[in-house]
Amino acid sequence: MTMHELFTVLAPADALARLVDGCSPIPRTETVALEAGLGWVAAVDIPAAETLPAFARATMDGYAVRSADTHGASEQSPAYLRLTGDIPTGVVPNVRVGEREAVRIHTGSMLPHGADAVVMVEDTNLHGHDVELLAAAAPGENVLTVGEDIREGAVAVPAGRRLRAADLGGMAALGITSFTAVARPRIAILSTGDEVVPVHATPGPAQVRDVNASTIAATVERAGGIPVRRGIAPDRHDELLLEARGGLAVADALVLSAGSSVSVRDLTAEIVESLGAPGILAHGIAIKPGKPTVLALCAGKPVIGLPGNPASALVVAWRIVRPLVRLLGGEALADDTLGDESFGATLDLPVPSRPGREDYVPCTLARDAAGELHATPIFGASNLIFTLVRSDALIAVPLDRSGLGAGERVTVIVP
Amino acid sequence: MTMHELFTVLAPADALARLVDGCSPIPRTETVALEAGLGWVAAVDIPAAETLPAFARATMDGYAVRSADTHGASEQSPAYLRLTGDIPTGVVPNVRVGEREAVRIHTGSMLPHGADAVVMVEDTNLHGHDVELLAAAAPGENVLTVGEDIREGAVAVPAGRRLRAADLGGMAALGITSFTAVARPRIAILSTGDEVVPVHATPGPAQVRDVNASTIAATVERAGGIPVRRGIAPDRHDELLLEARGGLAVADALVLSAGSSVSVRDLTAEIVESLGAPGILAHGIAIKPGKPTVLALCAGKPVIGLPGNPASALVVAWRIVRPLVRLLGGEALADDTLGDESFGATLDLPVPSRPGREDYVPCTLARDAAGELHATPIFGASNLIFTLVRSDALIAVPLDRSGLGAGERVTVIVP
Known part of the structure; x- marks a missing residue:
């Protein structure tokens, strides 16, 4: 047993939390155009400089009316109003709705003065210039009022949001053509x-x-x-240290893919300790595959030593490096979870595990006739890269479980 | 009721299937470098030109032995072998393992001639040049044999695969530095x-x-x-037709965001019918929001007329345009589903719906103490863009359901 193996092995969530506690989103920002905005993280709250909608609009095709004039109208007892005009979309109405008057209006058209409701066309009949109403309209019915979407001064998109299609749409509505984004974190890979x-x-x-x-x-x-x-550094102390220092100097974090043998793992841990204080936070995490992982903070920057085995390295990259990069990138993440990239499936065969360890088991996915997703574990050779290539996803076995049963609902991830 | 409203309203899955049946992945390809390969779709099967591993390797630190020499070894009755060498990683062994001999070996090192198993170091004690074995090793134990990962001539990555991290890793293992990808489909937006x-x-x-x-x-x-x-075309027949033709000519598909009023929707349908045969496949889909959607095939290219309302347009873009683009991009998708971007949550409040229609209801998401994801529907004003901006996801209410109950397991999507 070497010095480093005396360190406590941490649960993945705890190891990640220690790492995250010690680092902050990177301070650099960039100005990004709206058209290129998908997936960037807002660095600051983006405020609404306007109130939307800026004018009351019809949300249906029909007739703009005074709601009081429709009171009691029904198929049995229609109300009759006089048609006095038509308001196309995009123009300011040149008519005003007076008592017992109706004006033809289209979805998106500005509501004319005098009107406070729209009766949808399906509830009407037109006889020459007489509009027959088969239904009453409450005040505000089928009308979008000023400010219902957003008010000037409100936060349109909050800081820390990784921008989705809807967010870009909201910014477009407000005429926001560019915004301040957190720069993409630079991660050195050695x-x-x-x-x-x-x-x-x-x-x-x-x-x-x-x-x-x-x-x-x-x-x-x-x-x-x-x-x-x-690139690739040799397994020799001085050269590896030089390369690790160089990588960390030009990046916001360093990910080492360490050799798999014990001696090389010890070398990696020594190098990491030399990179700066406080040094190693976790030496070993309770995950399979991927236990021989080193997590460290060196002079404010995260350093992660991944196992050399390709399957192990990929699983830990997904479990630890991915959320870390998102946090460095300014994204406001909820508490530690497998994240928004996991999904559910029904397990077809039992999966053995050991309590106190998160297991990730390759599986294939298929849907049954009812559309339900089923996960079938692939056993054996789970540490080969082509086992992962041939798999659709990995079944996540929680830390506290001693295996999963057939028919159970499980979480799967695609690393 | 206008001519076009006489068309049958189709279920979203059926509408998509009709569209997909009539079009094919785009034929253009590009050569993409491995480093830039994430997210590209393999245009053809990528074969393995090598067998991996190319040599038998140790998967543990320990001793390379003849398994027959370990027969019956245990803590109570150890076996003793003579240490005759050490095989670093990356070098060809200069020793051969003879009877009752052991050679020190490291994870990843090439197995020496004569040996057929590795006893892990944890099951041994070293006394000078005598290796004490506390456990027996079966033939092949802790050894990765030639071809266990992949064999020359096998398909390394299948055509139609959108490349994930693991796929790129597999290609790297094989020395594949570039590959033929389906070109990204060009989608005109008008x-x-x-x-x-x-x-x-x-x-x-x-x-x-x-x-x-x-x-x-x-x-x-x-x-x-x-x-x-x-850009934006005016609601006039000749100009809109010209713009739609122009868009379709330079792209693989055309997405129109049509005005919301009935007259403009009819105009859009007329235009679409003029773009080429067979023309309109679905006029209206059973989805809320988003019913007034037109799906068409015009001279082999898909044309989709989305509703003008921003929330409706985004929901239908997610439900119809997204899988269509993936299929045009050569991705081998499973049968129609909400896809691999949906996930599960527990519903906190009942959601009313109407059978025969897919509903998408904005919601917030939160995790409880047990880590379980909960969806709380946001009622009212669901057709406003900022309602979507403020929501975390949309709850998908299946076509055949007359609502969802509190406590029920539901599928949510992030459009």
Whole structure:
């Protein structure tokens, strides 16, 4: 047993919480155009400079009326009003609705003075210039009043929101053509391992290509970060330390994909401790695959040492690196959860596990005739990259469970 | 009732199926670098040109042995082997494991000749050059054999797969540095409405800014398409037809955001019928909000006329345009479903609905102490864009339900 293995192994959620407690969203911002805004995070509250709608509008095709004139109208006892005009959309009405008068109006048209309701066309008959009303209208019926959507000075989009289609639509309604976004966090990715060669190289005997740089970069990108690829460092103290320092210097966080052997893991932990205070927060997390993970804070920047095994590295990247990148990117995340990218399925076969450990088990997904999603675990060889390629998702076995039963409702993730 | 309202209103899934039946993934492809591959769709099966692993490797730190020499070993009755060497990772072993010999090996190291198993270091004690084994090893134990991950000639990543982190990792393992992807489909977006002005303009009295171009573009982008913004066309037959033709000519599909009034909807339907055969497939879909939707195929290209109301347009864009763009983009989608972007929550309040119609009801989401996600519907003003901005998600009420009960498990989406 080495020095570092004396550290307590933490639950993934606790390990992440320790890391998050010690770091802050990056302070850099960018001005982003509305058209390019999807997926950027608002750096500050975006206020409404206008009240919307700015004018009372019809929400139906029909007739603008004084509601009092429709009182008691029904199919049995229609009310009759005189048609005095027509208001196209986009123009200011040149008519005023007087007593016992009706003006033809279209969805989106400005409500004319005098009117306080719209009777929808389906509840009317037109006889020449006489409008027959088969239903009464309450004041405000089928009318959108000024400020019902948003009021000047209100927060249109809150700081920390990762912008969705609706948010961009709201900004468009207000004429907001650009906004201040949190810059995308830069995440340095450094692979280690004397047996590891770059993807474009032909491995010699006993060598393998670098898988983890690609999967970690994709995870960072999906979480809104910018992967900064720093290549492969050898498993030697001085060179690895130099490369790790260099990576951390040009980025907001460093993700090391460490070798898998115990000696290399110890080397990684030593290097991480040398990068700055307070150093290692968690040495080992209660997750399978992925236990030999090192989490650290070095001079204010997160440093994560992932296991060298590709499946382990990808699972921990999803579980730890992804939410970290989102938080560094200014996103206001709810309390630790598997997040908004998990979904539910019904488990078809039992999955064994061990309490005190989160398990991620590859599975295939299929829908039954009723549209219900079913997850079938893929057992064996779960630490191979192509097992993950062949799987549709991973079943998340919660920390406190000693396995999941067939027929149970489970959470699945796509790392 | 106008001519077009005589058409049958279709269920959203049926309407989408009719549209999908009549169109194909776009034939254009692009060569994409591995580093940029996230989210692109493989145009053809990507084959493995190598067998992985290419050599038998240790999956644990420990000792490479002949399994026969470990037979019966246990804590009570250890076996003793002679240590004859050490195999670092990345190098070809210069030793051979003979009878009653053991060689130190590290995770990822090449298995030496003679050995057929690895005893993990935790099950051993080292006394000078004598290795004490406290456990037996079966043949192949803690060894990854040649081809266990993937075999030369197998499909590494299938055509139609939208590439995830794991897929990129698999390609990296094989040294695949670029691949053929389906080009991103180009979707023309044309807004209509005499009352609609561009986002950068100051609306006159009775005018509003174009909200739908932004929300539709974001939906297209999220589905992997390229939004081609074609601006705002007036509600006049000849000009609108010209603009619609122009949009369709430069794109793989056309999405019109039609005016909301009946006369403008009829105009849109007329225009769509003029764009090419077979023309309109569905005039109206059983969805709320969003019923006044027109789906058409015009000379092989999909044309979708969305309602003018921003909330309706966004819901139908999510329900219909999003899967269409994914299919045009070559993605092999399962049968029609709400898709892999929906998730589950527990409903906190009953939601009324009407059988025969899919309802999408804005809601907030919160987790309880147990981590369970709860959806609370937001009632009233559901057709306003800022109601969607203020909501976390939409509750999907299935077609056949007459409402959902409190405590029920429901599906929610984020459009």
